Amino acid sequence: MTEQLELKIPEGINYECSGCGQCCTGWTVPMTAADHARVSSVDWGKEEAQYTDIKLFRQLKSYEKAGTPYTHAILPGSDSFCPFLTDNLCFVHKQYGAKFKPSMCQLFPYCFNETPSGIYTTVSFVSMAVIYNRGLALTEQRDYLETKLKEFQALYPNHHPNWSSLQLAVGQPMTWDDYLRHEDKLTNILKDCSLPLEQRFLNGSDYLFSQLTAASGSASGKTFEALPAHTTLKHLDRHLLVALHKIYFPAKPLGQGECNFNIFRFCYQLAYQGTRISLPTRSFSLEELHEFPWPQADQEIEDLLFRYFLSRLFGKLYFGAGFGQLSLITGFHHLILVLALVKLHAKAWAASRQATQVSMLDLVVAIRELEKRLGESKLGGYEAALWELLMQSRSRMRRVLSFA
Numbered sequence: 001m002t003e004q005l006e007l008k009i010p011e012g013i014n015y016e017c018s019g020c021g022q023c024c025t026g027w028t029v030p031m032t033a034a035d036h037a038r039v040s041s042v043d044w045g046k047e048e049a050q051y052t053d054i055k056l057f058r059q060l061k062s063y064e065k066a067g068t069p070y071t072h073a074i075l076p077g078s079d080s081f082c083p084f085l086t087d088n089l090c091f092v093h094k095q096y097g098a099k100f101k102p103s104m105c106q107l108f109p110y111c112f113n114e115t116p117s118g119i120y121t122t123v124s125f126v127s128m129a130v131i132y133n134r135g136l137a138l139t140e141q142r143d144y145l146e147t148k149l150k151e152f153q154a155l156y157p158n159h160h161p162n163w164s165s166l167q168l169a170v171g172q173p174m175t176w177d178d179y180l181r182h183e184d185k186l187t188n189i190l191k192d193c194s195l196p197l198e199q200r201f202l203n204g205s206d207y208l209f210s211q212l213t214a215a216s217g218s219a220s221g222k223t224f225e226a227l228p229a230h231t232t233l234k235h236l237d238r239h240l241l242v243a244l245h246k247i248y249f250p251a252k253p254l255g256q257g258e259c260n261f262n263i264f265r266f267c268y269q270l271a272y273q274g275t276r277i278s279l280p281t282r283s284f285s286l287e288e289l290h291e292f293p294w295p296q297a298d299q300e301i302e303d304l305l306f307r308y309f310l311s312r313l314f315g316k317l318y319f320g321a322g323f324g325q326l327s328l329i330t331g332f333h334h335l336i337l338v339l340a341l342v343k344l345h346a347k348a349w350a351a352s353r354q355a356t357q358v359s360m361l362d363l364v365v366a367i368r369e370l371e372k373r374l375g376e377s378k379l380g381g382y383e384a385a386l387w388e389l390l391m392q393s394r395s396r397m398r399r400v401l402s403f404a
């Protein structure tokens with residue numbers, strides 16, 4: 001079945017490995033049982049003295065491996081880099097070739113999402129080459145991407161997401177063709193570079209609501225509204241932003257039960273905790289970050305944000321089977337909150353290094369952190385229901401976009 005589906009490749013996204021080594025740091029590199037048997041069969045101490053008497057692998061804990069094909073992980077060094085990275089080159093690859101590396105390393109940064117209209121390719125924005133759009137356009141690498149798809153399917157043979165219960169909003173079913181029509185419209189709205197990205201997102205939200213009112217038989221009224229110049233956040237807006245910031249930009253490594261949005265933790269936070277945005281070194285009030293300048297008309301920054309969100313939209317990784325069976329409106333609004341969080345987090349990094357405004361570097365750090373966590377986060381049924389309640393609000397999205 002899967003082989004008959006067309007491979008869909010996004011336009012405007014380039015990637016070729018530039019050998020910077022930056023993908024090999026800051027996260028757990030998982031291994032299947034076969035990866036572990038293969039790579040750990042080598043006496044690495046004999047290959048290179050630096051590996052003598054070093055523990056290189058660990059077993060994954062049961063909650064880490066649940067629902068994954070992985071059993072082990074490479075233990076990072078004290079600098080948080082993979083120990084096999086030497087002189088920005090993979091030592092496993094150098095000694096034994098690409099096929100000897102862990103499956104995840106062979107596949108990275110490619111990801112594929114199977115849908116009724118084809119298999120949609122995305123690349124991870126953890127990669128610096130993807131961040132800076134370096135190398136050949138993905139559209140010119142079809143043959144290579146077909147081989148990567150086969151590797152993905154071998155690693156994830158059960159990846160057949162169920163797209164059969166799509167909803168525009170709760171109680172408002174839509175077909176896959178309906179969805180594709182909405183995606184086409186949202187893509188065109190986001191591509192309108194004559195408007196700030198925040199306004200384009202708001203227009204996307206307004207478009208979806210106009211479809212909702214049209215579907216329910218009401219007059220759709222005015223479609224697009226201008227983003228207000230100033231706004232204040234409401235109590236729930238603030239807590240929602242901070243709760244999401246804690247899981248997408250954790251200031252310290254997350255333990256069991258802390259990796260995903262949790263309804264009980266959210267209620268506890270609402271009742272007892274403050275609303276500060278934390279980095280490993282210090283924390284900021286939302287007002288401090290609101291006041292911190294965001295660069296105007298910085299083409300490089302705007303281009304990165306635009307490509308990042310267009311890639312998420314193309315990959316369909318933000319709603320339905322891609323994200324906890326969320327309705328399209330809630331999934332799109334989740335992207336709006338993510339845009340606000342990326343901006344706030346980049347501002348926090350800039351403020352922490354006492355810069356006067358956000359630079360490309362701050363945004364790169366924020367997007368790479370986010371990308372690592374978004375790929376790992378899961379949304380349970382109760383949490384998805386709460387998101388439907390919290391993220392349906394158009395006025396909340398307007399406040400958040402205007403505030404960030």
Ligand code: SF4
Pocket residue numbers: 023024029074082083084085086089090091092093101102105
């Ligand atoms: S095994 Fe090689 S490719 Fe994989 S993370 Fe380590 S250095 Fe990078």
